Amino acid sequence: MRHAAVLLxxxxxxxxxxxxxVFAPYTKPTNIAHxxxxxxxxxxxxxxxxxxxKYGADFVEPDLQLTKDGVLVCLHDTTLERTTNxxxxxxxxxxxxxxxxxxxxxxxxLAEIQKLDAGVWKGKQFAGQKVPTFQQMIDAVRGKAGIIxxxxxxxxxxxxxxxxxxxxxxxxxxxxxxxxxxxPKTPVVIQSFSAASLKALRTxxxxxxxxxxxxxxxxxxxxxKAMKEYADGIAPSKAVVLARPxxxxxxxxxxxxxxxxxxxxxxxxxFTDVKAEMxxxxxxxKVDAVFTDNPDQFPRE
Ligand code: G3P
Ligand code: CA
Numbered sequence: 001m002r003h004a005a006v007l008l009x010x011x012x013x014x015x016x017x018x019x020x021x022v023f024a025p026y027t028k029p030t031n032i033a034h035x036x037x038x039x040x041x042x043x044x045x046x047x048x049x050x051x052x053x054k055y056g057a058d059f060v061e062p063d064l065q066l067t068k069d070g071v072l073v074c075l076h077d078t079t080l081e082r083t084t085n086x087x088x089x090x091x092x093x094x095x096x097x098x099x100x101x102x103x104x105x106x107x108x109x110l111a112e113i114q115k116l117d118a119g120v121w122k123g124k125q126f127a128g129q130k131v132p133t134f135q136q137m138i139d140a141v142r143g144k145a146g147i148i149x150x151x152x153x154x155x156x157x158x159x160x161x162x163x164x165x166x167x168x169x170x171x172x173x174x175x176x177x178x179x180x181x182x183x184p185k186t187p188v189v190i191q192s193f194s195a196a197s198l199k200a201l202r203t204x205x206x207x208x209x210x211x212x213x214x215x216x217x218x219x220x221x222x223x224x225k226a227m228k229e230y231a232d233g234i235a236p237s238k239a240v241v242l243a244r245p246x247x248x249x250x251x252x253x254x255x256x257x258x259x260x261x262x263x264x265x266x267x268x269x270x271f272t273d274v275k276a277e278m279x280x281x282x283x284x285x286k287v288d289a290v291f292t293d294n295p296d297q298f299p300r301e
Contacts, residue, residue, distance in 0.1 A: 022288055023233065023257035025146070025180065025187045025210045026058075029282045030289035031298035032148060033057035034262050035076060039293035042122035043083060044074040045129035049140050055296040059146035059189070059289070062137045065105040065153070066162045067113055072134035072171060078153050079104050084116040084131060106160055134168075138175055146187040147177070150214075151197045165197055169205035179208050191235055191259075199230045212259055218243065221250040233257035233288070238281065242269070245285045257288040264293035275299060 022028055036048025037055055044062065052060045062074040080086040080103040087094075087103070090112070094101035105113070110133065119129025132140070134149065141147055154164040168190065172178040177188050191212040192198050201207035213231035218240050224247075227234060234251050238260045241247060251258045263278050271277035275297040281287045282299060292298060 023252070023255065025189050026257055026288045028058075029287075029299075030058045030259075031056070031295050032059040032061055032259070032289055032291045033145075033295040034061050034264075034291040034293050035063065036060060037293070037295055039265055040296075042119040042126050042129055044076060044132065045118050045126065046132055046136065046140050047119060047126055047129050049132075049137060052295050053141065053144045057145055057295040057298075059148045059187075060137075060141045061148050061150065061291060062132075062134060063150045063152045064134060064164065064168065066157045066164055066167060067108060067110045068106055069109045070162055070167065071110040072164075072167050073105065073110070073113060074132045074134060074137050075105060076152065078106070078156055080108065080113070080116065080131075083121060084113075084118045085120065086116055089115055106157060106162065134171055135175075138171075138177070141186070142175075142177075142183065143185045146189065148189045148191055148212075151190065151192040151194065151201075154192070154194055154197045154200075165200040165205055165207075169201065169207055172209070180210065189233075195227075195230055202230060210257075212257070214261070216240065218247065221253070224250055224254055224256065228254055228256060231256070233259060235259040235261060235291075237261060238263065238277075241281065241285060241287060248286050252286075258286075259289040259291065260287050261291035262293065263290055265297075273297070 033052030035043035037051035038048050041048035041051045049060050063076045064072050065075045094103055113131050118131045119126030151164050157164050176182055189210045189212055191214055193214045198211045210232040212233040212235045213227050214235040216237045233256050241260050248258050260281055263274050265274050268274050268277045274294050278290050279299040
């Protein structure tokens with residue numbers, strides 16, 4: 001009888017060890033500031049990153065693009081016009097695409113991009129904010145939160161002879177942030193919608209950091225298993241998880257973390273507010289991490 005009880009205890013302990021409540025690299029339900037605290041400050045500016053830290057975000061997200069001279073900068077779009085005054089500063093440098101003028105990041109050097117204002121579109125009080133380099137972002141966040149860069153549209157840059165994965169691997173190495181646990185105060189996770197990008201990081205550049213795969217359509221347990229070859233975690237849109245909450249258990253069964261995106265004020269569906277939405281995702285659906293424009297609203301214990 002005593003042996004049976006001991007065996008039961010050991011089995012329970014082993015199962016708990018196999019299926020931790022929270023998955024590496026997350027050590028608790030994790031609050032990720034999406035493009036910084038982008039609900040309250042202009043996305044991807046130092047102001048947004050600093051506000052995210054003030055709000056207590058666990059991780060800060062930079063989306064990455066590459067300049068003409070190969071420097072990683074923090075910007076969501078492959079073009080500059082939505083979030084900067086490029087149209088005003090470089091009126092003659094537009095490219096025509098589908099009958100519309102556009103200003104691709106890859107056609108501007110870092111020195112040129114640094115002439116742009118990236119804050120005033122969000123409010124006069126943010127005038128003077130610049131497009132930060134990834135190095136400036138690292139310097140602002142290091143020691144205060146984790147960093148979760150996204151390789152954004154790497155195929156666009158590949159066609160131009162620019163290798164985003166190589167640039168990311170090199171900058172993380174130069175900052176001694178290229179291995180898990182290298183700086184306990186600054187864990188680094190890399191995310192992408194591009195499986196090829198994650199595979200390149202792992203195989204061509206020997207990346208040992210946790211990799212997270214972003215997607216927008218439901219995936220079966222078998223499909224998640226296939227993803228495990230190149231990703232340590234999944235990052236479905238919140239719509240996927242809300243439609244089929246079982247995807248969280250499917251991922252956890254495989255030892256993969258679940259990060260959802262994006263929770264923001266004014267886009268919370270049936271929930272009364274963004275805090276209620278994040279509370280449901282974290283506490284009831286048991287996702288491990290949430291990207292949010294409003295990191296001040298993330299539910300804590
Ligand atoms: O990276 C998570 C989420 O940010 C994906 O969407 O378009 O905001 O980069 P997006
Ligand atoms: Ca992103």
